[in-house]
Amino acid sequence: MDxxxxxxxxxxxxxxxxxxxxxxxxxxxxxxxxxxxERRFLQPSHQRNGSPAERWRLMVRGRVQGVGYRAxxxxxxxxxxxxxxxxxxxxxxxxxxxxxLPQQLAELVLWxxxxxxxxxxxxxxxxxxxxxxxxxxxxxx
Numbered sequence: 001m002d003x004x005x006x007x008x009x010x011x012x013x014x015x016x017x018x019x020x021x022x023x024x025x026x027x028x029x030x031x032x033x034x035x036x037x038e039r040r041f042l043q044p045s046h047q048r049n050g051s052p053a054e055r056w057r058l059m060v061r062g063r064v065q066g067v068g069y070r071a072x073x074x075x076x077x078x079x080x081x082x083x084x085x086x087x088x089x090x091x092x093x094x095x096x097x098x099x100x101l102p103q104q105l106a107e108l109v110l111w112x113x114x115x116x117x118x119x120x121x122x123x124x125x126x127x128x129x130x131x132x133x134x135x136x137x138x139x140x141x
Contacts, residue, residue: 055084055099055131060112062122064094070139072116073108077137080104087140099131 060069065088073086077098082105084098098108115121 053099053131053133054102054105055097055129056105056109057127057129058096058098058109058112059123059125060094060096060115060121061092061124062115063118063120064115065092067118068116069094069119072119073112074137074139076111077108080107082108083134083137085138085140097129098137099134 070086070088073094073096077084077086077096080100082098082100084096086094086096089095096108096112098105109124109126113121113124
């Protein structure tokens with residue numbers, strides 16, 4: 001009697017063993033994950049739909065430090081599927097670099113113009129910079 005018949009007769013397969021159906025589905029899932037990772041690293045500056053990503057630098061002036069602006073910006077960027085970072089500057093302003101599709105970046109700019117409830121944005125400058133292919137958004141010091 002082979003091991004599968006033995007496992008069926010005893011009920012559950014032993015610890016560390018998988019039946020053939022579970023093993024095949026695990027292999028398929030592992031293959032899909034590897035393919036997705038490979039696609040992401042082979043084309044870091046392109047989004048899923050094939051259009052090239054852009055990276056914008058935003059300089060936000062006003063009352064934007066100590067009011068939760070960076071955390072709100074990071075949350076909104078993640079909602080939009082953007083990558084990049086946000087940080088405070090010594091002059092009291094906030095700098096943002098975000099990468100993604102132009103429509104997503106425009107949505108982030110709209111959010112940055114208003115900011116959090118306690119923020120008071122008085123100015124916003126935007127410049128385009130070279131895309132890096134990062135795939136996360138973070139708060140920097």
